[in-house]
Amino acid sequence: MNTIFLNVGDHVLSKTKRCTTAADTWSLLEALYMPKSLPNRVHAQLKLYGFMMHDHQSIA
Incomplete structure (x- = not known):
């Protein structure tokens, strides 16, 4: 869950305040930003x- 929080902006964090698990957070972000259009x-x-x-780039 911390990894998700570190990689999203402040405006997104305010929408994820009620999430208690990483799965909840991921589901919410998918519903908000990945519509199946x-x-x-x-x-x-x-x-x-x-x-x-x-x-010239490494795989890592």
Whole structure:
């Protein structure tokens, strides 16, 4: 749960005050920011298919 809190902004933290577990927090964030609409799915697919690793970067 701390990892989630460290990686979201302050405006998102105020929405997650009532969550008590990491699963609750994750479910809330999914419901708020990952609606299953067609444009969001297409955007996610394009980001995934277009992902390329650069030669000078490490995997870590």
